Amino acid sequence: MVETETQQPIFEFSGKNMSLDFCNTIHDRTSSSPRELLTSYDNLLLWGQEAHILSEEEAKLLEEEARHHKEEAAATLQQAIELREAIYRLFDTMTQGTSPAESDLETFNSALSHAMIHSCVEAGPYGFEWGWQPEKRNLDRPLWAVVRAAADLLTSEQLEDVRVCASDTCGWLFLDTSKNHTRRWCDMKSCGNRAKARKHYSQKKRAS
Numbered sequence: 001m002v003e004t005e006t007q008q009p010i011f012e013f014s015g016k017n018m019s020l021d022f023c024n025t026i027h028d029r030t031s032s033s034p035r036e037l038l039t040s041y042d043n044l045l046l047w048g049q050e051a052h053i054l055s056e057e058e059a060k061l062l063e064e065e066a067r068h069h070k071e072e073a074a075a076t077l078q079q080a081i082e083l084r085e086a087i088y089r090l091f092d093t094m095t096q097g098t099s100p101a102e103s104d105l106e107t108f109n110s111a112l113s114h115a116m117i118h119s120c121v122e123a124g125p126y127g128f129e130w131g132w133q134p135e136k137r138n139l140d141r142p143l144w145a146v147v148r149a150a151a152d153l154l155t156s157e158q159l160e161d162v163r164v165c166a167s168d169t170c171g172w173l174f175l176d177t178s179k180n181h182t183r184r185w186c187d188m189k190s191c192g193n194r195a196k197a198r199k200h201y202s203q204k205k206r207a208s
């Protein structure tokens with residue numbers, strides 16, 4: 001059973017890629033009691049802001065929109081979680097060298113084509129860049145950038161650097177950008193240290 005957090009969640013961005021960070025919005029993913037962080041549409045907006053997908057102003061507009069369309073907002077949250085799980089499984093199958101499920105590809109591609117309808121090219125300081133059309137009231141707006149980042153990563157050479165955290169219970173994804181490609185944990189401060197402490201403890205136990 002997935003437990004849900006009641007207070008405001010603390011999101012972490014240790015995945016080195018927006019789509020992997022999005023997959024990491026559930027704690028202890030591979031444990032028997034995962035903890036969901038996307039427990040409300042507002043939390044999805046908060047994540048979008050912290051991921052620099054939405055400005056404060058855009059998030060406020062969407063929050064207001066969600067207040068007027070509660071059912072739609074709830075459906076968007078559900079859709080976000082389904083998409084997140086499909087993205088997670090697509091990356092996970094790659095790390096295991098197995099084939100992705102047809103249904104996950106379908107979920108992903110349907111979200112991708114929906115997002116791309118809203119994409120555009122904008123003039124930037126050094127030429128042109130990808131942008132989004134200024135339709136500020138689409139509730140699923142936070143997902144567009146996620147799905148495009150996932151598509152970019154899935155089709156790039158960096159795909160082979162996607163890893164699952166070495167902790168038994170964490171299951172977070174990250175891009176191993178370390179020089180020797182030896183990064184094993186999503187975060188050395190949390191999972192890495194816990195693993196080291198466990199190893200130290202069992203060695204001490206064996207010694208005594």
Ligand SMILES: [Zn+2]
Pocket residue numbers: 165166167170171172185186187191
């Ligand atoms: Zn971890």
